[in-house]
Amino acid sequence: MRLKIPLSVSIVIGVGVVVLLGYFIEIPVLAIVQQVLLEWALILAAAALLVGVINLLSVHFRRVSGRQKNGAYSMILVSSLLLTFALGALFGPKSDLSLWVFNHVQVPVESSLMGLLAVVLAFACVRMLWRRLNPFSLLFLATVLVMLLGAAPIMGIEIPGLHGPDGLRALIAQVPAVAGARGILIGIGLGTIATGLRVLMGADRPYGG
Amino acid sequence: MSFENLASSDIPAILFVLLFLGLMIFFALSGRKKAYQPTREIPAFDRLRQVIGLAVEAGKRLHLTLGRGGISGVEGASAVIGFTVLERFARVASVSDRPPIATSGDGTLAILSQDTLRKTFKTIGVESQYDPAFGQLSGLTPMGYAAGTLPIFYDAQLAATVFAGHFGSEVALLTDAAGQNDVLVLAGSDSLPAQAVIYATAEQPLIGEELYAAGAYLKAGPMHLASLRAQDILRWILVLAIIIGAGLKFLGFL
Helix, strand or coil: CCCCHHHHHHHHHHHHHHHHHHHHECCHHHHHHHHHHHHHHHHHHHHHHHHHHHHHHHHHHHHHHCCCCCHHHHHHHHHHHHHHHHHHHHHCCCCHHHHHHHHHHHHHHHHHHHHHHHHHHHHHHHHHHHHCCCHHHHHHHHHHHHHHHCCCCECCECCCCCCCCCCHHHHHHHCHHHHHHHHHHHHHHHHHHHHHHHHHCCCCCCCCC | CCHHHECHHHHHHHHHHHHHHHHHHHHHHHCCCCCCCCCCCCHHHHHHHHHHHHHHHHCCEEEEEEECCCCCCCCHHHHHHHHHHHHHHHHHHCCCCCCCEEEECCHHHHHHHHHHHHHHHHHCCCHHHCCHHHEEECCCCHHHHHHHHHHHHHHCCEEEEEEEEECCCCHHHHHHHHHHCCCEEEEEECCHHHHHHHHHHCCEEECHHHHHHHHHHCCCCHHHHHHHHHHHHHHHHHHHHHHHHHHHHHCCCC
């Protein structure tokens, strides 16, 4: 049955308020209801994962059947997904075959991308100066260099004032970096509370209500 | 309910949330009489508004990526902001030849992005043009998500892409690819490592709470403006509390 808008919004607000109160007020019944609701959320998230995988499959299947650009990559994705699923379903996720696929396909591919990421970040720092040359970008780059050079002795030599617990790297990591991170986190925390309250009030409805 | 059930350490937290809620309601009610505009200029949103308009004229697509954080944890808030941006995208560009698309690294986010698009298409009377493929799951592991999203920057003829959600450092692969394809990149995240990477790689980075102001700057509704005003006031209260606390500690009172 399709829910009418006011009912779906009421359910969201009601559930949200119960879960929120459960964090603040120690009443056994409220704790049980909160636990049940959170377990339902986990089950729904698992079901959503399955729906998402079906969506992924259908999008790439359409690319293959429609002979779209780069359809070959979609073909590889669809066949790999089905093959991995079949191996997991037939032999179990901890079988030698499933683990072989994980260790010899997924791990190397993800490690390669991680290696690529280091190169991309190095180039990105240089491009940032070209795109946005201002004191903040220069400070950012200088800090990155200090942190990188101070991470380990350079060819076995520790530079006084840079390495060690009293060096520049430790000073940056312990004082301005922590202060800046806390400032950013306070902003994120306030934004998160504001967003949560808007959802609880029904002003934000990311659920189609 | 009695106040004995309240843990003493939770009382300040409850009071803070209630104060936040009260300020939001107050500003929402008072904002009906006099329109409030955010005083601080965030260039990223000005640029995004320009590009949204140009994208429809140029027949280019708008893209939103919601990260891989899910909706049930703290990181869900940044994704909710993403849905607000997606709704604005859909309102402007759903009638164009290239409707907006959303990618995510979590099943719940993928379903909700489809739902947001379907709802908006229905609201403006073009539901027949809606396609579930406009909201895609692109991968479930960090690198799988990055690899699944990358082709969009090369194939989809994008004008702008917005990153709003929970990411890790893998976001650099995406922002860099988008930048190389002359796509406007506007990016914000609730994750500190992702923010550092975004600052270096994105054309228009959103730092800290700037992402959460998206609804107010994109005119998503009066409650977004009200919550932004409440955020501004509470930020100053927290700043004063920190300074006073540090002063008292320095003087030996704490």
